[in-house]
Amino acid sequence: MERIPILKMGEYLLVTIQVDMHDRLAMTLQDDLTSKIVTARSKGVLIDISALEMVDSFIGRMLADIAAMSRILDAETVVVGMQPAVAITLVELGLSLKGVRTALDIERGMALLRSRIDARGREDAGPA
Amino acid sequence: MASESGNPLDDILGRDEAILLQQWVEGQVNAPGFRSDRTSRQEVTDQSRRFLSLLRDAAKSGETDIDAPAWLGAREMLADLSSARAQQGFSPSETAIFIFSLKQPLFDRLAAALPGDPERLAQATWKINAMIDRLGLYTIEVFQRGREQVIVRQQQELMELSTPVVTLWEGVLALPLIGTLDSARTQVVMESLLQRIVESGAPIAIIDITGVPTVDTLTAQHLMKTVAAARLMGADCIISGIRPQIAQTIVHLGVELGSVVTKATLADAFAIALKRSGLAVTRVQPPRRGDSQDAEQRSAPDRNEN
Numbered sequence: 001m002e003r004i005p006i007l008k009m010g011e012y013l014l015v016t017i018q019v020d021m022h023d024r025l026a027m028t029l030q031d032d033l034t035s036k037i038v039t040a041r042s043k044g045v046l047i048d049i050s051a052l053e054m055v056d057s058f059i060g061r062m063l064a065d066i067a068a069m070s071r072i073l074d075a076e077t078v079v080v081g082m083q084p085a086v087a088i089t090l091v092e093l094g095l096s097l098k099g100v101r102t103a104l105d106i107e108r109g110m111a112l113l114r115s116r117i118d119a120r121g122r123e124d125a126g127p128a
Numbered sequence: 129m130a131s132e133s134g135n136p137l138d139d140i141l142g143r144d145e146a147i148l149l150q151q152w153v154e155g156q157v158n159a160p161g162f163r164s165d166r167t168s169r170q171e172v173t174d175q176s177r178r179f180l181s182l183l184r185d186a187a188k189s190g191e192t193d194i195d196a197p198a199w200l201g202a203r204e205m206l207a208d209l210s211s212a213r214a215q216q217g218f219s220p221s222e223t224a225i226f227i228f229s230l231k232q233p234l235f236d237r238l239a240a241a242l243p244g245d246p247e248r249l250a251q252a253t254w255k256i257n258a259m260i261d262r263l264g265l266y267t268i269e270v271f272q273r274g275r276e277q278v279i280v281r282q283q284q285e286l287m288e289l290s291t292p293v294v295t296l297w298e299g300v301l302a303l304p305l306i307g308t309l310d311s312a313r314t315q316v317v318m319e320s321l322l323q324r325i326v327e328s329g330a331p332i333a334i335i336d337i338t339g340v341p342t343v344d345t346l347t348a349q350h351l352m353k354t355v356a357a358a359r360l361m362g363a364d365c366i367i368s369g370i371r372p373q374i375a376q377t378i379v380h381l382g383v384e385l386g387s388v389v390t391k392a393t394l395a396d397a398f399a400i401a402l403k404r405s406g407l408a409v410t411r412v413q414p415p416r417r418g419d420s421q422d423a424e425q426r427s428a429p430d431r432n433e434n
Contacts, residue, residue: 080362084322087357096356103362104329 016048026062044113050081060095067100076116080109136252140182140237151233161222169171183204205266207270216272306339310366314350334397338369347382368397
C-alpha cells in the first residue's frame, strides 16, 4: 500500500509530501505519524508540503488535525513551503489553520521548531 | 422587371449600382455626423463600393437572414469598418450612419423599379428595411465590442500597474496599495505578493494602505485573507498606513483584525520588520556642521510635509 515516509532526525520527525494527497493516504499518514511520535518520543514534527499543488478541505483539516494531535502528544508541528495557490485555496475555504505554525522553507522551519522546543523547555523548568 | 428574378434587391443592385453608390456616398458625406477630419470622400466611396458588391453577392443567394453563410463577406466588412471606426474615435451614430444612409437611395430605386405594384413595393421595402436594420444593429454591436475590448485592456494594464511588490530590505517586502480594493484586484494583489514571498523567501511583508481611500468590511475581509494566506506560507504580514478615519471606520464596522500587527506608518512597520530580522539602524557618526546645515535645508520641506 502507498505510504508517505516519516523520517526520524534526532528528536524531530520529518515528513515530505511529494505526491498529491488523497483521503486514504491522508488518514494513513495521520495514523503513522501519531504512532511514530509516541514510539520515537519526538518533540517536533516538520511537514514539508512544497510539492503539494492541490488541496481540498479534507487535506486542510487533516493538517490542522495533525497539528492538534501532535500538541496533545507533546510535539510541536511546523508546516513549511506551502505554495501560494494552496494558501489561497485554504483561505478561500475558510481554513486558516489557526493552530498550525508555518515557515517558508525547511531551514526556517527547523529553526522555528528548535526555538519553540527551547522555549517550552524553559517553561517546563518553571520558576527556579 | 421584378419578375426577372423575383428578387428586387438583387435586380436593383445589379442594374443601378452606379447611381446607388453615388447617392449613398452623397448621403453619407452630407449627413450631419460626417467626420471630414477622420475620413475622406474617396475613402467613403471605396468602402461603399466594396460593401455594395458584397451586398450583391449576399442578395444573389436570396437569403434574408444576415447570419447565413452567404452574408459572411458583408458581415466581415462591416465588422472591420466598425472596429476601425471605434478605434479612430467615431461615435456610435457616426459609425452606424454608414449602413443606415443606404436606406434612402435603396428605397428610391425600389420605388422606381416597381411602379404600379404597391403591394410588392411595400413587401420589398419592408424586407429591405428589416435587413438594413439588422445590419445596422450588427455594426453597433461590433462597435460596442471594440470599445469594450479597449476598456478591458486598460483595466488589465491598470491592475498590473497598481500592484507593485517592492523589496525594502533583504527579507522584507512591501506592497503599497493605491486605490479602491475590489475582489478582482485583491486576487491579483494576493497572488503577486504570495508569489514574491516564495521567490524571495522573505519572512516579513508590509502591506501599506495609505493610498486606499476607504476601508469597508469587504476590503478589510480581503486584507485579512491576504494576511492569512501569507501566514499559511510562513510569512508574517504587517498592515501599515492606517489613517485616523480608517481606524475609526474599522472599529465602528466591528471588523476583527485579530492578531494582525498594525502600524500607523510604513516607517513604524519597517522598524518592527528590522527588529524582528535582528537588524538595527544606527547613526555611524554625528553629522558634520557644514553637512548638517545642508541636510537640514534639504530635509526641511520633507519635515513640513510630515
